[in-house]
Amino acid sequence: MNALTQNAEAFPGSALEMLRLHGEESFQSLGLPSKKQESWRFTPLNRLGDLDAPLPQTGSPRLEGLLIPEAHRLVFSNGRLNERLSNIEALPSGCRISSILEIAQDPEAEEIIGDLLPPQTGAFQALNSARFDHGALIVLEAGTRLEGPIHLIHHCDTEEAALYPRNLIMLKARAEATIIEHFVSTGPMIRMPLAELHLGAGADLHFLRLQDEADKARHLGFVAIALERDSKAEFLSLALGADLFRLELETTLRSRGAEASLSGLHLGRGAAHGEHLVRVEHQAPDCSSHQLFRSILSDSSRGVFTGRIVVAPGAQGTDANQSSKSLLLSDRAVAFNNPQLEIDADDVRCTHGSTVGELDEEALFYLRARGIGKEEARALLMLAFAGEVLQSIGVEDLKTRLEERLIRRFHGATAR
Amino acid sequence: MLEIRNLHASIGDTEILKGINLSIGDGEIHAVMGPNGSGKSTLASVLAGKEDYRVTEGEILYQGNNLLDLDAETRAREGLFLAFQYPVEIPGVGNSYFLKAALNAIRKHRGETELDAFDFLQLVKEKMKLVQMDESLLKRAVNEGFSGGEKKRNEIFHMAVLEPRMAILDETDSGLDIDALRIVSDGVNALRSPERSFLVITHYQRLLDHIVPDFVHVLKDGRIVRSGGRELALELEAEGYEDLHDRDGLRVAAGA
Known part of the structure; x- marks a missing residue:
């Protein structure tokens, strides 16, 4: 060594x-x-x-x-x-x-x-x-x-x-x-x-x-x-x-031709503060960037996502997208999602979307009405929310371990 | 199987069910018909345990026990099944994963062993044939991007796998073309048995051409205003709901 x-x-x-x-x-x-x-x-x-x-x-x-x-x-x-x-x-x-x-x-x-x-x-x-x-x-x-x-x-x-x-x-x-x-x-x-x-x-x-x-x-x-x-x-x-x-x-x-996929998942609990600040700069033509950020916030935790896409003059053919979503599990949890675009080229495809919401009560009832317990149904919906981000983990063994870990944590995070 | 006595239910301050009486025996198929807003779907939701509704009066006995004491998941585990009028899309939750979790929750409740992946797949493949459902729908997220017909078929498929004792079909025919209606009905008919009862809620008579009920009830303004055999459905088809009068429990002649 x-x-x-x-x-x-x-x-x-x-x-x-x-x-x-x-x-x-x-x-x-x-x-x-x-x-x-x-x-x-x-x-x-x-x-x-x-x-x-x-x-x-x-x-x-x-x-x-x-x-x-x-x-x-x-x-x-x-x-x-x-x-x-x-x-x-x-x-x-x-x-x-x-x-x-x-x-x-x-x-x-x-x-x-x-x-x-x-x-x-x-x-x-x-x-x-x-x-x-x-x-x-x-x-x-x-x-x-x-x-x-x-x-x-x-x-x-x-x-x-x-x-x-x-x-x-x-x-x-x-x-x-x-x-x-x-x-x-x-x-x-x-x-x-x-x-x-x-x-x-x-x-x-x-x-x-x-x-x-x-x-x-x-x-x-x-x-x-x-x-x-x-x-x-x-x-x-x-x-x-x-x-x-x-x-x-x-x-x-x-x-030219570079591609960046950036994703993040933040789980907040207690009074924790968590923040992803992302800046993507397209300096050259025909590059693509994808941002996928999720947060699941319980108790009085706070989650912040700030995502800035900068497209420089001359970066034609840019394809940039951004999605940020937060799931609030408590009335006291707070999420701030701040998409920011700064575009100085004209042939550009830029999309962004941001939502803050709670667990879907209709989905929860649907799961329960099929026999799945309330806690498990909530954990399942949380894992589904996080799933998009976890999908990109290539090391299967690690992915499975993380999913199991999250499920256990989500089971504990269900109390309001 | 199911005994509903003087059931009153409200959402917020609005009373929707105003004293329903209905008794469903083992193996019977009952149809509840009625105009929009009569309380049909509320009845289905109250039976399935949706917490948005408040039961203010009356009781429901299911297999001799008080149904209202049970939460939604326990009702399902005890063999009650609701085929939703609007099946919910759940992105990120696989149809197959969900169904396996549901089936195993029910089996566990019954004291049976949980099915492993292989046995589950065998069971599922057999049941899919019943509703001529494409296997690809198993791998997709629950109802996500399914067509209206696929969603309804998926409900009947779930029912076939979960094998309930008491199945409630809430407007399963709505949004189905005639071919899909036939497939769904054949699926339901295949599940008829002396131990399994059905409550078929529908606005239209046509479903009852395929799923032939033993009894038909007419729901209007939160009450059952008429009950009869399947000929009642035909009568309603011919004359409509408008002429029915609100007389609890009485047969009222419909006429001009």
């Missing part, structure tokens, strides 16, 4: 060091965001907590039920790579997986780190740039097709922690991979992960981001995807936990 050797000290003057300095400067000058900023007006920033909590003790992660047998795996425990639990022995040539701290060994990756989400884009992007100390560097050379998914597990089992993981993922021309990134915690820590995903011409990436934090945890994530000609990205965000959750997803279709 030589490639995994950690190197906590960045090389002076290296790209990493520059990024950190730049991050620190930007964070100092930007300061924390406030509710006065449009994109932060829904977010309860007062719940952020201590951003400076020190790196916690080494954890002893419990991974039962989380592992995918056929996966290439990196496990991060309390912000440190755990080599013993990781397994990247079976990687084919043309695919490299290492700690992000090893980036100096890959000049090409070093060259582009921070390009998609530079520190000046926002305070927390800056903070991550200044402080990240773990995460994955994944590079697939041209034409490499990876069998079996890559599974990144971020486990945290301490109460107080502020963790700043960072991934850089490069799929060169025609490379194909499935990546599952899994965040699990047991206490009220804060995690601020950032990931940059580069897709070369004709590359194909499936990315499942599974936020399964403790109910008291805080999770603010940033993901950027850049797509070159004829490449294809399928990105799915499942947000199951956290008291404060927010994911900013920035997708740029840079060259």
Whole structure:
């Protein structure tokens, strides 16, 4: 496991060091965001907590039920790579997986780190740039097709922690991979992960981001995807936990024929706040993008979806659609769905639809009148609502496990 | 099988059923006819356990027990079935998955073992033939994108699989062309048995040419105003509902 050797000290003057300095400067000058900023007006920033909590003790992660047998795996425990639990022995040539701290060994990756989400884009992007100390560097050379998914597990089992993981993922021309990134915690820590995903011409990436934090945890994530000609990205965000959750997803279709399918499912309970902020920018002609976001909100939880489609001048033949729906299970739950379109080309097909509703009482009665119990009928309707999003999970075993998990959770979420 | 005594039911402050009396014996087919707004569908909904309606007076005995004490799912598990006038579309829930869940809920209630996927498929294939239903409809979401005729056939198909003791058909004939009507009726007739009773609710006589009832009742303004044999249906067809007078329980001569 030589490639995994950690190197906590960045090389002076290296790209990493520059990024950190730049991050620190930007964070100092930007300061924390406030509710006065449009994109932060829904977010309860007062719940952020201590951003400076020190790196916690080494954890002893419990991974039962989380592992995918056929996966290439990196496990991060309390912000440190755990080599013993990781397994990247079976990687084919043309695919490299290492700690992000090893980036100096890959000049090409070093060259582009921070390009998609530079520190000046926002305070927390800056903070991550200044402080990240773990995460994955994944590079697939041209034409490499990876069998079996890559599974990144971020486990945290301490109460107080502020963790700043960072991934850089490069799929060169025609490379194909499935990546599952899994965040699990047991206490009220804060995690601020950032990931940059580069897709070369004709590359194909499936990315499942599974936020399964403790109910008291805080999770603010940033993901950027850049797509070159004829490449294809399928990105799915499942947000199951956290008291404060927010994911900013920035997708740029840079060259003709690229296609991005972005979907998300957020389950809110208690007084949790969850938010998907999506921005899709069509920079080139004949690209397509699809957004499918769902939230199911119980108790006094709150869900926000903001989806912006930007079509640049010259991006003719754009096909962009967006659908956001929220299901409210309680009178106290609130959903805000904000579709935003910014279109500067004329030959464009853009559609969007947004609904907020409750469980269909007619459907519920229909199910019950056939003998299905009330709780089960409600859970069935909730799973059906979530189903569209879950469909895109390609790893069957994981999909089944998630569905079973959701059904159990929905059974518990039926009380008003 | 089913005994309805002086049933009054309201939605909000509006009383819709105003004292229904109806007794259905084992193996009998009763038809309830009546004009729009007479309370036919309300009667079906109250029997099936829809909570929007409030029963203010009277009682319903089903197999000797108080039906109104049971929630909708328990009624279904006890063998009561409602074929909906407007079957509900449920995107995301597979027709086959739904039916299997329903059947197993009923079997469990009866103390029978649940059917596995294989046995279920065998049963379903056999029952689909009964209503000449295309197998592709099994794989689709419940009623989603089904034509009017397919929805009604799907209801009868569900009934065939669930094998109720007491089946209520709420305007199953509405929206069916003559061929579909025949298929649906043949399906119902195939399910007739000495242990199974039917309550067929319809606006039109034509369904009763295919599903021949033992008794016909006329519902008007929330009351049964006439009862008789199947010839009553023919009489109504000829003379319409307008001339019927509101006299609870009495046979009223219909005439100009």
